Amino acid sequence: MKNVLTVAANTFREAVRDRVLYNLVFFALLMMVAAILVGQISIDIEKSVIISLGLTAISVIGLFIAIFIGVGLVSKEMDKRTLYALLAKPLNRWEFLLGKYFGLLMTLTVNTAAMALGLYAALWTVKHPLAAADGYVLVGVYLILLKLALIVALAMLFSCFTTPFLAILFTAGIYVAGVFAGDDQPEVRACGWQAQ
Amino acid sequence: MEHWVGVCVDAGGEVLKNRDMSNPAIEIENLTKEYPYGFLNLKKRLSLEGLTLQVDTGEVFGFLGPNGAGKSTTIKCLMRLIFPTRGTARILGKSIEDVGMHRDIGYLPEQPYFYDYLTAAEVLDYLARFHPMTAGERKERVQKMLKKVGLESAKKIQLRKYSKGMLQRVGLAQAILHHPQVVVLDEPMSGLDPLGRREVRDIILELKREGRTVLFSTHILSDAEMLCDRVGVIVGGKLRGVGAPGELVGIQSQGMEILFELGAAGKKPELLARATQTGERYRVQLKEEELYGAIEELKGAGARILSVTQIAATLEEFFMGLVEADRAQAAAIEVSGK
DSSP states (O other), X not given: OHHHHHHHHHHHHHHHHTTGGGHXXXXXXXXXXXXXXXXXXXXXXXXXXXXHHHHHHHHHHHHHIIIIIHHHHHHHHHHTTHHHHHHTSSOOHHHHHHHHHHHHHHHHHHHHHHHHHHHHXXXXXXXXSOOGGGGGHHHHHHHHHHHHXXXXXXXXXXXXXXXXXXXXXXXXXXXXXXXXXXXXXXXXXXXXXXXX | OOOOOOOXXXXXXXXXXXXXXXXXXXXXXXXXXXXXXXXXXXXEEEEEEEEEEEXXXXXXXXXXXXXXXXXXXXXXXXXXXXXXXXXXXXXXXEETTOGGXXXXXXXXXXXXXXXXXXXXXXXXXXXXXXXXXOHHHHHHHHHHHHHHTTOGGGTTSBGGGOOHHHHHHHHXXXXXXXXXXXXXXXXXXXXXXHHHXXXXXXXXXXXXXXXXXXXXXXXXXHHHHHXXXXXXXXXXXXXXXXXXXXXXXXXXXXXXXXXXXOOTTOXXXXXXXXXXXXXXXXXXXXXXXXXXXXXXXXXXXXXXXXXXEEEOOOHHHHHHHHHHHHHHHHHHHHHHHO
């Protein structure tokens, strides 16, 4: 377990140093613009629009990170041969894979949590004080995180036996198929805002 | 399993007694690696063919061969980075399938590449975490290793700004950081300047003095001649010869060389016709049985003999002979196949 955590911590550090979390700036800007515009173009449904927009942005940004970085987690190590020095240590291959998986999951969790905070900030700007029912947004965020965890696993699975390009296509394909197979925005529905 | 007998002599001629031939550190048996290629991977290219080899505890073993001979394939099989098609290997008595064997092994990959977003100290610290040592011990060893490979002043620079030679040094440091019993180095001199090569040579000799086993691959023959107790020459995926560098080249025919100047009388010996002139001096190469006759002749002519030396075949000549024979064989097979 120690080995898994070591690899995970380094994967998180890699994401931070490769400026993956810079997407948060984009999200923050989006939320600020939305909070200003929504007040002008929507009447009484400001909260609903902000939540829908915010959760969609969290989901799409997370999706991009999960697919593109997830696919590169193992293939990049093989291409750059950074894997050689690592696998020559007393480290099982499954420990390496799990470590990479949990490392990206850690990155996505931090990223999603920061974006959720941004969403609440936008909500507060539009209408304050916040109501107790607004807490349900967290359920939506949690479901997005579960979805991303699944997508990272799929991206890693495909990247282990095919080219990065095909792995991206396969993962995105399964995601799209999954979206059309069932509820298109379970996280939004979970908040109960669409029903209102 | 065949047992090799060799003399342990270091570069300076000093006999090093720490080699234990009864207790092999690395045992390779019938190691074969085929790479599939072509449509549906139906064709197979043989990269390594039935390699059987033993490296004794405490010896420095050089693995020689031209590019594409199978040196790195062998090492990658040993490190379990790729899986052999057939055959087995053991390191320190443990099967290479046992991940635990890596606790006592250090490995420097060919053209090492590490996470370029980390500094040298961070890479070493990260890779050291897979070995059982306390945080304090880890920190101390990282500092020591950085000093040893000459990277102390660059330890806080991200590896993306490192030169090839500096990366090679990081690779070497991570390979020996945990004091392994067996050190496997794939082309350790590659990318290094003469000073760096000398430092690596010193580190290998230091490892030997500490009683560690070193297996390193190279195509720089002078390094092998200088460092190795024994060398194995691999050409075309097959092991063509194993032994002490001196033993291997000893099979080659030798000759003698006389360096002389003509006497004051200027009498010209018959030998002059075969000699090559450099300034006032003449150099003549002859067979060993001709030596005494030639000396008498030169004495008779009043010539001044400056030196008489034995022409020893170098490892390079032995190596080139094998490579050329292999190429000729491959060409013959190709022609007969047509």
